[in-house]
Amino acid sequence: MAPVTYLEAIREGIWEEMERDPAVFCIGEDIGVYGGAFKVTEGFVHHFGSERVIDTPIAEAAIVGAAFGASLTGMRPVAEFQFMDFISCAHNQIINMVAKANYRWDAPAPLVLRGPSGGGVSGGPFHSQNPETYYAHTPGLKVICPATARDAKGLIKAAIRDNNPCLFFEHKFLYRRIKEELPAEDYTVEIGKARTHREGRDLSVITYAAMVYVAQEAADILAKEGIELDIVDLRTVAPLDKEAIAKTVKKTNRVIILHEDTKTGGLAGEIAAVINELAFDDLDAPIVRIASLDIPVPFSPPLEKFFLPKVEDVVREARRLRAY
Amino acid sequence: MKKSESKSQAKASIKTARRSSQSSASAANGSRRNGASSEKYSVRKNPYGILDYRLEVLDCRTVEEWTDGQFRYTVEGDLSAEPPPLRESRYLNKQQSIEIYRYMLLNRKMEQTLENLFKQQKVVGGVYLGLGQEGCSCASAYALRKGDWIGPLIRNQGALLVRGFKPRDVMMQYMAKSGAPTGGRDAGSHFGDKLQRHIAAPISMLGDLIPVLAGVALGARLQGKNIACLTWVGDGGQSTGPTYEGFNFAAVQKLGVILIVENNLWAYSTPVDRQAACKDLANRSIGYGVPGFIVDGTDPNQVYDVTYDAAQRAYAGEGATLIEAKMMRMRGHAMHDAAAYVPQPYFEYWKKRDPITRMEKYLLDKRWLSAKENSDLIASTQNEIDEDREFADASPYPEGSTAGERVICDNSVEIPLLYGKPKVKKAEKKKVGAASDVAHFR
Numbered sequence: 001m002a003p004v005t006y007l008e009a010i011r012e013g014i015w016e017e018m019e020r021d022p023a024v025f026c027i028g029e030d031i032g033v034y035g036g037a038f039k040v041t042e043g044f045v046h047h048f049g050s051e052r053v054i055d056t057p058i059a060e061a062a063i064v065g066a067a068f069g070a071s072l073t074g075m076r077p078v079a080e081f082q083f084m085d086f087i088s089c090a091h092n093q094i095i096n097m098v099a100k101a102n103y104r105w106d107a108p109a110p111l112v113l114r115g116p117s118g119g120g121v122s123g124g125p126f127h128s129q130n131p132e133t134y135y136a137h138t139p140g141l142k143v144i145c146p147a148t149a150r151d152a153k154g155l156i157k158a159a160i161r162d163n164n165p166c167l168f169f170e171h172k173f174l175y176r177r178i179k180e181e182l183p184a185e186d187y188t189v190e191i192g193k194a195r196t197h198r199e200g201r202d203l204s205v206i207t208y209a210a211m212v213y214v215a216q217e218a219a220d221i222l223a224k225e226g227i228e229l230d231i232v233d234l235r236t237v238a239p240l241d242k243e244a245i246a247k248t249v250k251k252t253n254r255v256i257i258l259h260e261d262t263k264t265g266g267l268a269g270e271i272a273a274v275i276n277e278l279a280f281d282d283l284d285a286p287i288v289r290i291a292s293l294d295i296p297v298p299f300s301p302p303l304e305k306f307f308l309p310k311v312e313d314v315v316r317e318a319r320r321l322r323a324y
Numbered sequence: 325m326k327k328s329e330s331k332s333q334a335k336a337s338i339k340t341a342r343r344s345s346q347s348s349a350s351a352a353n354g355s356r357r358n359g360a361s362s363e364k365y366s367v368r369k370n371p372y373g374i375l376d377y378r379l380e381v382l383d384c385r386t387v388e389e390w391t392d393g394q395f396r397y398t399v400e401g402d403l404s405a406e407p408p409p410l411r412e413s414r415y416l417n418k419q420q421s422i423e424i425y426r427y428m429l430l431n432r433k434m435e436q437t438l439e440n441l442f443k444q445q446k447v448v449g450g451v452y453l454g455l456g457q458e459g460c461s462c463a464s465a466y467a468l469r470k471g472d473w474i475g476p477l478i479r480n481q482g483a484l485l486v487r488g489f490k491p492r493d494v495m496m497q498y499m500a501k502s503g504a505p506t507g508g509r510d511a512g513s514h515f516g517d518k519l520q521r522h523i524a525a526p527i528s529m530l531g532d533l534i535p536v537l538a539g540v541a542l543g544a545r546l547q548g549k550n551i552a553c554l555t556w557v558g559d560g561g562q563s564t565g566p567t568y569e570g571f572n573f574a575a576v577q578k579l580g581v582i583l584i585v586e587n588n589l590w591a592y593s594t595p596v597d598r599q600a601a602c603k604d605l606a607n608r609s610i611g612y613g614v615p616g617f618i619v620d621g622t623d624p625n626q627v628y629d630v631t632y633d634a635a636q637r638a639y640a641g642e643g644a645t646l647i648e649a650k651m652m653r654m655r656g657h658a659m660h661d662a663a664a665y666v667p668q669p670y671f672e673y674w675k676k677r678d679p680i681t682r683m684e685k686y687l688l689d690k691r692w693l694s695a696k697e698n699s700d701l702i703a704s705t706q707n708e709i710d711e712d713r714e715f716a717d718a719s720p721y722p723e724g725s726t727a728g729e730r731v732i733c734d735n736s737v738e739i740p741l742l743y744g745k746p747k748v749k750k751a752e753k754k755k756v757g758a759a760s761d762v763a764h765f766r
Contacts, residue, residue, distance in 0.1 A: 015756035065533075066573060070540070073540055176761070
């Protein structure tokens, strides 16, 4: 089997689910004849028809509302945001209509809201954000941020089959930059379970999405110095795999939490609190957070580079923690 | 307005009228002509060509006034007219009309009881009344079939009764009891029923049910069935973005959404004149490219007929309809609000147009109901309310420790398709091809 990119893995996942289950359909802006701004659904409309690959007006609240309404009849919509930055236009539908439906009136909402998030591509303030934490904060939602092609396919399939609203944050920097061979058979990846990206005994890096690769580069550098990083890829930020978080801390006793979202109120604070609750006695050093600066995502390449967490940040903090 | 739009609008109206007369002649759909002559159905048009079924047109507006350092609203216009009788329905028979009247009575009495329960401090939170709007809620919901959906707002509690909820369900909701449809998880009219009664639960943010009802219609259509999805929005609620997004989506997709804009003149304390610059909110149908109609919201016959027509269009796959129902909210926004900002002449004008009084007179004048039958009906609804009130009052509160249940739906739960197996395009199964190397950002 030829290696498959992260983007193609998501394509395969949605396509196969549409082949498997007639209740699955796609809805979003420019996903039909154009195939989506990043071509995730390219060719879908020719195979599945415009009834199941629905181009909508530019109306995110309507897309989410309609996806939810269709899910009430038993359909399993996969709605695309052209960029995840635009999810804010549908915020009310997501957090008030959709997330609370099962709780309030026993109406499960089996829908997937997916799209590209993340920076590193000079997309500027409105095409680069990582808005996952707003939704991780809302009870009733599952929030998924895959880092590998294998996970991207397995998790999109799991999200489509899940009975709950799943927000699926694809990282646009990874779309065409990573590829791997995928299992030939039908598979899913369990939502809410973290994965060890790299085993190491000295220091944990708890991270997700594109930052997994920043941690990996740092690990390569640090390995030459005899510092071994244990990289935990969360895969899902809601629900958090607290067990996996506690386990790695108990193993290494030192921890860096790394994410691309901005620092204040970001997920690292929550993960630090989880460590405090579950593994405080196992810590030999303070918890370190590495995240983007608390500023809007800037456009110009040198500005954005300055904004994003860097390999050097991880290397520097790892050395400091090791010596602590 | 583009020429083609106005043409298609006129065409849709004509088609509706034609189909309506056909379907009213058919016994199969459960309706029949009630013997009124066709002249009675003559309908005026507003300056934009929107069909206006009202038998009287109130020409007035709310204006601002400062007197002795006080800001207040007053009315400009003549509000002295006596109300006309109800318009004859093209479809409703005696039994159906009495049934609608009974739901209206039940709606009114239930809300009176809620008010009493509130005063006795047995209600948790506020109480929102639909006083003066019962005819619109009940008659419109009554125009639908079993498989159709509704998405009611706080002043559509009558619609919940029409769709099969009991007054005790509503009362238990307000009293935050464990037996309430949400088991105390949400308040008042914030509940629904997906599987049996097909009611989408509202949220407090207005307009957001409209895209949801569009999605329900879309889901049903993907399963091969055109259904009608009725939802309501106020003159205030129609100002929101989701109203436009949702209804435009329904219009573009030709989904059978029936949007009744209940123009009750007041959005909390803000007059409709400050919500919209257009005189008739139904004018907005032109912009959406869907048929629009104006009815008297205190005349259940008008409301029923126009909603019924809209539902037939929905079943035929002809898309959405916008209906503006004009009436007035006869109380404050909620119990705490004395509505002191509403000029008195409005209350006097609309009190004469109380939908229940008008419907009662209509049924008595028509001899579809004798005085005795009427008083029996009133007594029987009161009995039902009293029984339900006792039941609700005696019901327990939920256990606090159950608050955490049901946030997430277990994946072992089977989520059924409500209208059957979705229709899919017949194509050979194949693997997805490679994506082209074109991307918005790299």
